[in-house]
Amino acid sequence: MGGGFYISKFVGVVGIVFGAGAVATVIALAVVYSQEVAKNEAVSPTNGGSTVKPPVTTPGGSTVVPQVTTPVIPTTAPSNEAWDKYRLPDTLKPEHYNLTLWPRLTVNAQGLYIFTGKSYVVFQCVKETDLILIHSNKLNYTKWGDDHLAKLSALGSTPVPTIKKSWLQPTTQFLVLELNGKLAVGESYQLDTVFVGELADDLGGFYRSVYLEEGEEKVVATTQMQPTDARKAFPCFDEPAMKAIFHITLLHPPTTNALVIMQKCCIMILNKTSSYCPTSFDETKKMSTYLLAFIVSDYDYINSTSDNVLIRIYARKKAIADGQGEYALNKTGPILKFFEKYYNATYPLPKSDQIALPDFNAGAMENWGLITYRETALLYDPNMSSNSNKERIATIIAHELAHMWFGNLVTLRWWNDLWLNEGFASYVEYLGANEAEPDWNIKDLIVLGDVHRVFAVDALASSHPLSSKEEDIQKPEQISELFDAISYSKVRSSIFSTYLNTFAYDNTVYTDLWDHLQMAVNSTGTSLPTGQTVHSIMNRWVLQMGFPVVTINTATGMINQQHFLLDPATAGSVPPSDFSYVWIVPIRWMKTGLLQKQTWLEDKTVTGESWILANLNVSGYYRVNYDNANWERLLNSIPVINRAQLVDDAFNLARAKYINTTLALRTTKYLRREREYMPWESALDNLDFFYLMFDRSEVYGDMQAYLKYQVEPLFKHFENITRNWTDVPNGHTDQYNQVNAIRVACSTGMEECQTLTKGWYSQWMKDSAKNPIHPNLRTTVYCSAIAAGGAAEWEFGWTQFKAATIAIEADKLRFALACTKQPWLLNKYLEYTLDATKIRKQDATSTIVYIASNVVGQSLAWDFMRDRWSYIFTQYGGGSFSFSNLINGVTKRFSTEFELKQLKQFQADNSEVGFGSGTLAVSQSIERTTANIKWVAENKKSVQEWFYAEVPK
Template structure:
C-alpha cells in the first residue's frame, strides 16, 4: 500500500485544537464524577492493624511417624486407543485404577495410631509389619475421617516404639479423573488413512497432576511437603503403551501377558509427594534428545507434532537453560535424566515434577512459519520457570504451603535471568519484570490480599492451600527478591542463594533459613536482613512514598484502592533517586518508618526534577508534589530518554493508580500520556493502554468517547507510521519488544479510527478471504470501516 500524504498546516492546527478539546472533555467528565461521588455518605472505614483473627482448627498430620520410602504398584485400566470401524464393536472405556502401596516409616514418638491421607479411594487389606523384628502387628480398625482433613486413621494392637522401623501395606482402587486432577485422562484423535477401512482413532493417555494435595487421591500417603520420602514405582499398563515417571525404567520391566506389561522405575531421591508423577501414552508418543547436554534430556509429544518438528525449539532451549542454572547456582541438576512431555490437557500451563516435567502443548510446541515469534517468549519463560523449580522446590522445599512463595517467587525471579541468557536477542527482561510488578501491584492493593508468608495455622485446608497459588506468591515474591538482590548487591545475593541451595539440599526450609545465609554475605551492622524483610513478607500490601521537593519532606503510607481505609502498616523501603543534574548517577535512600522526614538533598533547585525508585527496584509506588510531577512530565515531552524506560512506564502507572486511589487529580494521570506521541518503546505504551482501558469502559456510551478516540488517534499516529512499512509488507521486527509494540500500534490505531490502519486491516482481511474461499463468513451490510472499528473495540485480544 503506498504511503499516505501529509496533512495541511491548517488541518494540523485544527487537529491540535480538537485534541485539546478532547482532553478538556475527559477532565470535565471526571470532575463531575468526583463531585457526585464526594457527596455520598460512605460506610465508616475499616482499620487495618497488625492484629490477626484466631487460628482455624489444626488439620496437620502428627509427627509421631515419619515416612522413609514408598513401594507403589499402579494399574490404570484405561484403553489408550479406541478405533471406530463399521460393523465392529468397540470396547467401552474404563476409568478405574487399582494398586497397592507399602510405606516404610520410622516412629519418632510412641503411638498406637497411623495417620496419613486418603481421598476418594477404596482402601482395604491393611498389613503392618515391625521391620526390626519381622513380626506382623494386628490392625484393629481403619477409618476415613469425613472432614476436609482427608485423614486415614489406622489403629493397631500395641504401640509403635520411638526409634522403631515399620511398614504399612494397603491395597486400593479409585477413579481416573476427567477433571485434570490426580490421575486423569486426556484424549485426542488421529486418522489412520493406511487402514483397509479408514479409521478415526480416539486416543487416550493417562497423566498425573498432584500439586498441591492430590497425591492422596492416587495412593494413601503422608501428603505434606516436609514428609519427604523416596519412591519406587511399578506401573502395569497396556502393551502398546509407554510409561514415564520421575526416573528412568529399570531392567526388571517385563511383559505380563498378551494385554499387559509392567514397567519398573529406579528409586527417586527423597522428595515431596506432590512431585511424584507418571504418564502412560501410546508407543508412538515419541521423543527427541536435546543436543550437547550432559543431562539426558528427552522431549516427548504426539507423533504429528514430532514429525512436523514442533518439539525442536523446546529441546534446544531446555539444554541452554539447564546449563545456565547449573552454572549460576553452582549445583548440578540432581537427576541423570530429564523428561518433558507435551500433553493435550493440563492445568496449569506446566508442572515441575522432578525428572518428568509436564506441559500443556501450547506451552512447549512451536510451529515454524505458523506460531507467532512472540510464542517463543511463552515457551522459553515457562521452561525457565519449571527448570528453576528443579532447585527451588524440588531440591529445597518450603516446610508448609504458607510459604509457597519460596518455590514460586524464586522460580519466577530466576526465569528473568534464564530467559535473558538463553535468548538475549529477545531483550524482554524488563518486560517480564514489569508484567509481574503490575500484576502484583493490582492484587496487593486490595484488602483481600494476603502476606507472602502467612502464619501456618491460617493455611490448613486444601482450599486454603490452593488460595496461596496466586499473583502474590508468584509475582510479588519475585519482586521482593529482586528488591533484596538490588539492595544487598547481586553478588552477595547470588552467593547467599548458592549457599542456601547447598546447605538445605534435600531438606525443607522456612524463610528465616534463607535470610540467615544471605545475611552471612552482608555486614549485619549495616543491614539486618531478617528485620528488613519482615514487613515485606508478613504484611499485606505495599507503600506509596510521597516526596515533597519543595520542603524536602518524605513519608510513606499503605497504598490501597479504597482510600477511606485507615492503615497502620509501614515498611522499611530502599529506593534510589536521581535528579536531572546528576543523571545517570543515583543515590540510595532507606525509609524506615512512617513519619515525615525532612531531607535537604530532596529539595529541588530551580527547574530541577527528582526521580525516585530508579528502574522500579523497590516494591512501592511514588507520589510527588504537583511541581515535581509537572517537571517530570515536561521532561518526558522534551527528552524522554533522560528517564529510564521502566520509569517512563511506571510514571504512567503510578499516576493512573494514584488517581484511582484519589491521591492525585485524574488530570495528572491523563497528562502523563501526552509524551507518547513521540514514544517508540513498548513499556510506556503498554502501561498507558492498560490503564486507559478503565476510561474506555467508563465512557463507552458517553459524549467523551469520541474525543477520547480522537486523542488516542493523534497520540498513536507517529508510532503506527514507525511500523507502517513492516505492517504493510506483513513483516515483524526482529526485536521482540518492538514486535509487542507493533501489535499495540495496530490495535490502538484501528480502535481510534486511524484511516491508514483501517485501510490496511480491510485490505489484509479481503486478501485472506480471497485466499481462503472455503471460509463461510459474511460481513455485516454496514460500512466496512465502522465494522472494523467495532470489531477492534470489542475483540477480547484488545486491552484498551
C-alpha cells in the same frame, strides 16, 4: 503513616545477596505468574460392585494378580480431633514407597476409565501413637484378610499391633487406622494397600488427557499432584515436609511408553497377547509427594545431552515429526547450565524430561525430572507461533528448571511459604530466558509483566501478606487459594550455594533464607541500619501485606511513606500489622544531569529548573509521588529511562487520590511521539481501566477519539518500516508494539486499519489452506475481523479452531471468537464452555473471561456464571475452573450500585455451595467494585471534558 528510610546501608546488603535491583523484583515477583493451579474434584468411582485388581509386582520381582474383591464403602467414623483435622500429626515419618499402578486407557463396562494399584509405604514412628493417618481422596480399597482397608506389618523385632478399625474420612481426606496397641518410637513399619480410582478428566491427581491423531482418539494417563492431589493417585503422607524415596512400577499397554521422574531400570515385555507391560524405574531422590509424576502415552520424543544430562522433549507424534519440540530442546541445555552456574550446584538428576499435554490445568508443573506443560507452553512452530509465544515458552521452561533446585532440592516445609518457591522462580525465569535469548533484553520486561501487575492486587485492603501462619492454611482449598499473584510475583546469588547445600533433600521455612543472607552480610563486613538485621528488614515485606507510596517534596527535601491503598476509604478495614505498615525502603534516584544510586534522597538544593526521578527502573517495590512542581517538570521533560514507571505510578496515585486524574492522563499526551513498547504498554494497561469504567457511558466516544488521535502516528510508523505490512520489525519489543499499533488503531475505529484486517481475514476465508496473516498479528487480526463481521466470520473462526492441530493456533482463535459483537453468538460460545468436546476443561475459565472482557459479553458472562455456579462448582471443583481468575475476570467492569448489590447477593446465595479457591476473589471483587463506584462518581465529568479538549477539532 509517616516513617524514616534506611537507604544506602540496606542497599549495600541488597547488592551482596540479592543483586542490584533484585530485592524489589523478587518481592514483587512473589505475586504474579500462573494463578491457575487450583485442583479439580472428580466424580468418585462407583462404590458398589466388583472390581478386578491389576497384576502387581512384589519387591522380589514376582507378579501377583489380586483377587476380585468388593471395594469398601466409606463408613461414618466416631468423631475424633486427630482425624477431623486437615494436617497430619507429627507421629509418623515416611521413608520410602513402593508403588505399582495400572491405568486403563479404555472404558470399562460401567463407562469409566479407571486405574488400579498396589502400594506399600515404610514409615518410622517418631512419637508413640495408636493411630495411623494417611492421605487418601476418591480412592476405594480392597479389604485384606482381616477385613480392614490396609495391612500393617513391622520391619523390626517389635510386635506389630493389630488394626482395631479402619475407615475413610472424606472431609479431611484421610484413610484412618485405629490400632489395638501403640507403635514403638524408632521402629519402622510397612503399610500395604490395594485400591482403585477413576482416571477422570478432571485435571488433578492421576487423570486422563484425550486428543485426536489421524482421526483416532488417544488417551494419555498423566498426573498433576500440586498441591494436594497425590492422595488421589495413591495413599500417601501428602505434605511437602513428608519427603521420602519412591520406587514406581507402571503397567501399561505394550504399544505405549511409560515415564516417571527417574530413568527406567527394568522393562519386562510379556507375550503379544498380554494387555500390559510392566516398567520399573530407578528409585527417586528423597522428595515431596507433590513433585511426583508418572505418565503413560504413545508419544514420541527428541533428545540431546548436556553435560551428561539426558534432555528429552515428549509430545504427540505429529508435533514431534513437525519439529515443534526443537526450540524447547535447543534452549533447555543452556538454561540448565546457566542455573548450575547461578546456584553453584550441579543438576542432581540424570535426565530432564519435558512433556506437552493436550489437557493441563496450569501452565506447567516442576515435577522433578519430568516437567509437564500445556502444549502452548512447550511446543513452538515458526509458521504458527508468534514472538510472544516463543517468549512464553522460554520463560516457562526457565521458571520450571529453576525449581529443580529452589523448590525441589530444597522444599518449603508448608504451603504458607509458597511465595518463596514461586517468587524466586518467577524472578530467575527472566535471567534464564535472558541466557537463552540474549538479544531480547527480556529482563526489562519484568516491570510490565510482573511488578505493575502485582501492584494492582497488593493495593487492595483484601490483599494478604506473603507468608501466612501455618495454622491459617489447612484445607486444600485454602492451599489452592495461595496460588495467586501475591505468591508468584512479590519476593540472589552468593548465598544460594550454601543455602542449597545445607538444606538439600530437606525442607525449610523462609527464615532459613534470611539466616543465610545474614551470614553473607556478616562475612563481608557490610553494615545494616542501626539496630536492624536481615530478619527485621525483610519481615516487614513478608509479614505484612501491601507496599508503601514514597512521597518526595522537592521544595523541602522531605521524604515520607504511607501504606498505599487503591481506595483510601478502606484503611479502616486493613488488619493490624506488628510493623504499623512501615517499611525499610531502598531508594535509587536521579535528578537533571546527575545520576545518584542507592543513597538517601537528602539533597535539599533542587531548584525550580530541575526534576527529580526516584525508584529508577522500578528497582524498589513501592510507588513514588512528588510535589506538584516536580510533577510538572517531569511532564514537560519525561526522561526516557522511566517513562513506563511514571505512567503507571501516576494513574494509580490518581486512583488513590494522591494526585488529580487529569494529571495522570497528561502522561499519555507524549504517546503521539512515542515509538517504544514499554511506555505504550504501560499507558494502554492503565487506560484499560478507563475503558472498563466508561465503555458503557457517554465518555466512551471522546476517549476513543483521543486514543485514535494518539495511535495514528504509531500505526503509520509500523506501516512504513514494514513496507506496508510485508516485513517483520527487527526488535523483540518492536514486534510487540506493532501488535499494539494495529490493535489500538482498529479498536478505535481507524478505517485504514479495519480495512487491512478485514481484508486479510476475508482472503483467508476464501482459501483456508493459505493463511496470509503473520503469526505475530493473528490474535489481533482475528479479533478485529470477527468483531467487525457477523455469523459467517464467527463460524469460519470456529471451524478453524476445531480443525487446528497446533494448540497455539487454537488459542489465538479461541480468544478471537470472544470478540464478536453478536450477543447470540456469545451466548452460544458460553454454552460451549461446559462441553469438554467443544472447549477443553483447561480452557473453560479463560474463555468465559475473554467473553466478559467484551463489553457486549460482560453481562452475558455474569448471568451465565451466576445461573450455573452450583453446577460449575459441583461438577468442576477447583481445578478446570480457576475460580479466582473467573470471578475477578467477570466482575472487573463492575462500577454501579446495582452491580455491587448483585455481587453481594451472589456471595450470599452461594455461601453454602462455596467458592473454593475463589473465596478471596469474591471479597476483592466487592472491594474493587465499591472503589470503582466512588471513582466514577468523582471523575466522570472531568475525564470526559479532558478527553474532549485534547482532540483537535
